[in-house]
Amino acid sequence: MSYELVVGLETHVELSTNTKIFCQCTTEFGGEPNSHCCPICLGMPGTLPKLNKKVVEYAVKAGLATNCKIRNLSKMDRKNYVYPDLPKAYQVTQFDKPICEDGYITLSSGKSIRINRIHIEEDAGKLIHERGDTYIDYNRGGVPLVEIVTDPDIRTVDEAVEYIEQLRLIMKYIGVSDVKMQEGSLRCDVNISVRKKGEEKFGTRTEIKNMNSVNFIAKAIAYEFERQVDILESGGEIHQETRRYDSDLNITESMRSKEDAEDYRYFREPDLVNIYVSEEEIKKYKAELPQLPHEKLNIFINEYGLPKDDAELLIKYKKVAEYYEEASKNLKNKKLASNYILGQIYRKFPTDSEKEEFNISIPPKYLNDLIQLVESRKINSSMASNALEKMLDSGKAVTEFISEKDMEGIDENTLRELCIKAVNENQKAVESYLGGKEKAFKSIIGYIMRETKGKADPIKATEIIKEIIGKI
Amino acid sequence: MSKIKQIQNLLEAKEISCVELTKKYLSNIEEKNKEINAYVNITEEEALKTAKLVDEKIATGEKLMPLEGIPMSLKDNISTKNIKTSCCSKMLKDYVxxxxxxxxxxxKKQNSILLGKTNMDEFAMGASTESSYFGVTLNPHNTNYVAGGSSGGAAASVAGGLAAFGLATDTGGSIRQPASFCGLVGFKPSYGSVSRYGAIAYASSLDQIGPITDSVEDAAIVYDSISIYDSKDSTSVGSKNTSHDKLNSSIKGIKIGVVKEYFEGLRDDIRKLMEDSIKVYQGLGAEIVDITIPLLKANLPVYFITACAEASSNMGRYDGIRYGYKTDSYNSIDEMICKNRSESLGKEVQRRIMLGTYALSSDRYDAYYKKAQKLRACIRRDFKxxxxxxxxxxxxxxxTTAYxxxxxxxxxxxxxxxxxxxxPANIAGLPAISVPCGLAENKLPVGMQLIGNRFEDYKVLNIAYQYEKETKDQNRSLWQEVEV
Structure with missing residues (x-):
């Protein structure tokens, strides 16, 4: 009997507002422990929260970018639980009136993953266990989050991975989060169940909490699927529980069962007033949304004529995609710009985070200038590649490395004389070429390029040499 | 009449220096506080420092701000930087x-003279100041009785001549009831008109800061200064009208509602005083109308469910980890938190945490908390x-009079x-004032309450003020002149 995987994801995305959700403290990652704190985010007695308006804007934008309906009137609630990283002993979140509802993200297969809700909440601090002691760092406490909850629509590990990658990209593109998984600014709770294929009823689910690596999420889902199937196959039953993924052993293990689940005693946060978002504001935020990654992807493929693989590589990093758009402006062959970026330029940015940052020394205009010269055949590709290397090292424009004279190239008469000379001095190569060795031709061209220090147009030279050899 | 104005006149006329005045109050405190226990912390140094500043200002001939140089007290649940704020709980006894x-x-900006922090029921949960970790406050009128609560210390500080006015908090009557028990004016402004930022929460949707004073005029003067919009409090609205200018409007023809149920079963001597008050208003041209509060009986359960529910959440932060009481020995963090709380929070506080936790638990939520909130909306609507x-x-x-x-x-x-x-005033966020209206048979003061519409604080103050003007001679014994 074959089983089907059913997964729902709850994704916490830290919003990149300058200040925390309820106070003026910075949201910057890191810093000396407890240096980004004030009486408000420490929940000192008598302090009151004041909702950061940017948080509402960002949450609405996250909702709009994922096709959600926006509530004009929502409110904040308290979720009560005791843990030392939560200084008020309650988390301010949204319970029954989330700001966004009923959205979806479409996967490349065309399948939609429904988004049940997006709500606003505050992050907690962090416990640090060291030398047998436990310390608390509240720097992260009060950093704004949105929690994005899907319906249980995901059926494979690949779908889960693609959903997270897409969500990550969308949040990055619309500028509401840095979504740095390694810094915990995107974390997932994964709900997993299995059922026999064809069955409608969902199986009992388990939840794996607090995952911040796509790789581990994929592994954990795969492991948990096998585990649940094994239990059912051997006649057992699944218990609703919270589990933890151990990445060293690649297993999941039980944390607490449903019976131990806390009663959060949600109730309206009396210290905050209702959140109103008018239709005008929604319109304004919608207008402010940039092109989303899948929109860019379509344009790159359909209008720019890029192969799908190239387009996907380019949109993977917002800064790269934007750079490419600038660098490919007015080019006849927009793929040329993509080739330079994905090839020569990408070699300078080997890691993921370097591509993410994409601190390139030259503005896209410079790359565009260079490619224009190639397109108009003023310089050849090897000259272009040499120049680009120097441009990237220095941050200077193409005119610094290629002079007017270089661009003039070699006039046809000079080139013809050179070609005759090349044929005369490379008889062996000519013979092998004539004998059917295509490769030998390259050494003749190589001779010309050497003699002209790369200035000759190799295509033109090829034509002339073939003409000369044809006469022999 | 106004003690605050009287003091400022004396100061500006240089009949007494602010330092002398402050010392006078401090020596009164020295003499009487041991007995009545109005203050749990006396801020002598701070007071004299500010008094000196005020004297320097007077020397330049500059005009004083409305509360400048006025010796006053703060309830010990109002946060004061570098000055202990204990909420009269063992949990926060050393919290600064x-x-x-x-x-x-x-x-502070007005150079008011803080004499000290006043006693209260632990975390403002109580009606007699007997749940204070620092012991009960006695009623200056008769020390066999309590001063009321939870702001018993604030009321006793003013009634005992140990402060010109006190700031306190009122969640279900904690300003008005002790004011009534001590023969003073206690004013709970509309919810939202005075910032709650720094008032250590008991029940956030009900708490409100207000003054306890000798006279309605003083209450109005203090209210004018503190009813300012505060961006730190999301529920803050401030006050558009300065009440003090409005204290002299005629109340001829206004309608005053009287609720029959409140008079049924009322002690004869108190009812008599109420009826006298009504007559005073009739004499001033007001019309008395019988009204009913349809859900009057629901008010107490709505109040206690809401207050305890919010309190159970507000009190959660007192785990003794970052500040507050810490137990000596423990084996786990859970045990530590449990012991920190159990050993330092009093019986009444624990009772309300338990009640609130129960009312919010998922099995009981609909039957208690949710129903209370629905009723609360109805109560507000009825008042409107x-x-x-x-x-x-x-x-x-x-x-009753004081217990x-x-x-x-x-x-x-x-x-x-x-x-x-x-x-009801807390449930509906309404302004309400308690004004002395005479002595009961046991010679203890009785208070009359006026409740007004939301954000019509000035109207309530004016109507109270008209009564006070009319009755000042008969109630003279309750007021103390400032002695120089």
Whole structure:
């Protein structure tokens, strides 16, 4: 009997507002422990929260970018639980009136993953266990989050991975989060169940909490699927529980069962007033949304004529995609710009985070200038590649490395004389070429390029040499 | 009449220096506080420092700000930077805040003279100041009785001549009831008109800061200064009208609502005083109309469910980890938190945490908390309707005079029920004032309460003020002149 995987994801995305959700403290990652704190985010007695308006804007934008309906009137609630990283002993979140509802993200297969809700909440601090002691760092406490909850629509590990990658990209593109998984600014709770294929009823689910690596999420889902199937196959039953993924052993293990689940005693946060978002504001935020990654992807493929693989590589990093758009402006062959970026330029940015940052020394205009010269055949590709290397090292424009004279190239008469000379001095190569060795031709061209220090147009030279050899 | 104005006149006329005045109050405190226990912390140094500043200012001939140089007290649940703020709990007995409450920030800027922090029921949960970790406050009128609560210390500080006015908090009557018990004016402004920032929360949707004073005029002067919009408090609205200018409007033809149920079963001597008050208003040209509060009986349960639910959440932060009481020995973090709380929070506080936790638990939520919130909305709506007809509602502030020592804690349910007159104003966020209206047969003061429409604080103050003007001679014994 074959089983089907059913997964729902709850994704916490830290919003990149300058200040925390309820106070003026910075949201910057890191810093000396407890240096980004004030009486408000420490929940000192008598302090009151004041909702950061940017948080509402960002949450609405996250909702709009994922096709959600926006509530004009929502409110904040308290979720009560005791843990030392939560200084008020309650988390301010949204319970029954989330700001966004009923959205979806479409996967490349065309399948939609429904988004049940997006709500606003505050992050907690962090416990640090060291030398047998436990310390608390509240720097992260009060950093704004949105929690994005899907319906249980995901059926494979690949779908889960693609959903997270897409969500990550969308949040990055619309500028509401840095979504740095390694810094915990995107974390997932994964709900997993299995059922026999064809069955409608969902199986009992388990939840794996607090995952911040796509790789581990994929592994954990795969492991948990096998585990649940094994239990059912051997006649057992699944218990609703919270589990933890151990990445060293690649297993999941039980944390607490449903019976131990806390009663959060949600109730309206009396210290905050209702959140109103008018239709005008929604319109304004919608207008402010940039092109989303899948929109860019379509344009790159359909209008720019890029192969799908190239387009996907380019949109993977917002800064790269934007750079490419600038660098490919007015080019006849927009793929040329993509080739330079994905090839020569990408070699300078080997890691993921370097591509993410994409601190390139030259503005896209410079790359565009260079490619224009190639397109108009003023310089050849090897000259272009040499120049680009120097441009990237220095941050200077193409005119610094290629002079007017270089661009003039070699006039046809000079080139013809050179070609005759090349044929005369490379008889062996000519013979092998004539004998059917295509490769030998390259050494003749190589001779010309050497003699002209790369200035000759190799295509033109090829034509002339073939003409000369044809006469022999 | 106005003690605050009287003091400022004396200061500006240089009949007494602010330092001398402050020392006078401090020596009164020295003499009397041991007995009545109004203050739990006396801030002598701070007071004299500010007094000196005020004297320097007077020397330049500059005009004083409305509360400048006025010796006053703060209830010990109002956060004061570098000054202990204990909420009269063992949990916070050594807690020193690192920030100022907005009201204290305002008074500080005005160079008000803080004499000290006043006693209260632990975390403001109580009606007699007997749940204070620092012991009960005695009523200056008769020390066999309590000063009321939870702001018993604030009321006693003013009634005993140990402060010109006190700032306190009122969640279900904690300003008005002790004011009534001590023969003073206690004003709970509209919810939202005075910033709650820095008032250590008991029940956030009900708490409100207000003054306890000798006279309505003083209450208005203090209210004018503190009813300012505060961006730190999301529920802050401030006040558009300065009440003090409005204290002299005629009340001829206004309608005053009287609720029959409040008079049924009321002690004869208190009812007599209420009826006298009504007559005073009739004499001033007001029309008395009988009204009913349709859900009057629901008010107490709505109040206690809401207050305890919010309290159970607000009190969660006192785990003794970052500040507060810490137990000696423990084996785990859970045990530590449990012991920190159990060993330092008093019985009444624990009771309300338990009640609130129960009312919010998922199995009981619909039956208690949710139902209470629905009723609360109905109660607000009913009041709105009442105020379409009436300017204010007149009630006794409390069905009794001050409790004898030990009486209130004997039967907590009975004591809870005594809040029936005061809690509706908190539930509906309305302004309400308690004004002295004479002495009961036991020679203890009785208070009359006026409740007004939301944000019509000035109207309530004016109607109270007209009464005070009319009755000042007969109630003279309750007021003390400033002695120079």
């Amino acid at each position: 805040p690192i920030y100022d409450a907005t009201v204290w920030e305002i008074l 309707k009442i105020f379409e007809e009436c300017s204010v509602i007149l009630t006794p502030t409390a069905p 004898a020592l030990g009486q209130a804690v004997k039967d907590p349910i009975e004591t809870y029920s005594m809040d029936i007159c005061t809690v």
